[in-house]
Amino acid sequence: MTDQHWKNRDVISIHDFSREDIETVLHEAAGIVPNPDLLRGRVMASLFFEPSTRTQLSFASACERLVGQVIGFSSGEVSSKAKGETLADTIRMVEGYSDVIVVRHPLEGSARLAADTADIPVINAGDGANQHPTQTLLDLFTMEKFSGKIDGLSVGMVGDLRYGRTVHSLATALTRFKRIKLRLISPPTLRMPPSVLRELEGKIEYAEQEELDLTGLDVVYVTRIQKERFPDIEEYEKVKGTYVINAEVAQQLSPTAIILHPLPRVDEIHPEVDALPQAKYFEQAKAGIPVRMALLKLLLLGEDR
């Protein structure tokens, strides 16, 4: 029997995911292996209205490992958008050509609009600064894989917590789990927005601090601090140098702790950290494959198959 909760479902925002939903995806992802029969004859439309190498390639790779076909485009300039077609019309057209739509678009809310328009499942691969749920799911997958659990973890988020979409979604997702402790480490101008903090109230014990103190953490989630967020270049240079994980800083961590980063990194994790056992950010990027395979399977075939 297939589970109608998953078949034809859209994956738009982590707000739509219960703990059980997250666990289902992580469980599927942990067990999924390339399968020449699973998605044979199915077509995934990959609509990237703005470029994103990593996300696009990992969705395509996930689909092809299940022997589905991929159609699509990877830049707004060559698409129908250049001819003035609305997103809703593009989606209606593509719906006739495919079984599942993966969409990345620079405008916030675009993926929800696509999902409301199409009858086939839509996966949000990033809508502007809003949501990128498959990134959050692969972050959680990596945490569970290397920490053995999610409940009870002490998680540190470091860097730009104000504009970083990945940390907002991850913080929301962590509210679904038990006994999470969150340490929010950022410069005062780049603190977690009040709207996200309100979601944590009563669910997660969190503390905000400026100092890069990683002692006692199980997971360190590092994000890039972008130059364009600062009106003053001197302030940027000062802050940039403060939130760098190098081998010395990493010594604060226990051997079983893990360091994650959504990538691409610039200077915030020194390459000397790559060789340390705690460095799991490339493993994290790899997790995009099983997690996206699991989602394609769930949305196209349902849960129990």
Place this chain on the structure above:
Amino acid sequence: MAELKVSKVKRGTVIDHIRAGMAPAVLRILGIDRGFSDVVVVAMNVKSSQLGSKDIVKVENQILDEETLKKISIIAPQATINIVKEFEIVEKRGVSLPKELRGILKCPNRNCITNAAEKVESFFVCKQENPIEFRCHYCEELVEAERAELIL
């Protein structure tokens, strides 16, 4: 303090228990501006046992439709609407905050799909009631009702 004297309305609507300071916003919702020809009485910062102080708007010859009541409920959730005929209140009702608002609030997020050339109708879902907060169905931006920009 001298007693407040405001003439009675013969036929029309009295919107009472508007939170103090919100009467101008109610006037905007009602489309009352230069060129509006019916009699309008506005009282602001009137003593109220319920609210401490309140605003009142009386408009002659106007019976409000559901859309207008929805808009008023967002900025003045405690408002009472009195329908007056021949100087008598014939109907008295509160406003109720809708769970969903379509085409009423403008999303403050400039990068939201509802503010693009796409012509998507704005759609907000009530997230919490005290203070009133709505979430954009599309971009998930949270909007406090008091700061919300209404599409008039």
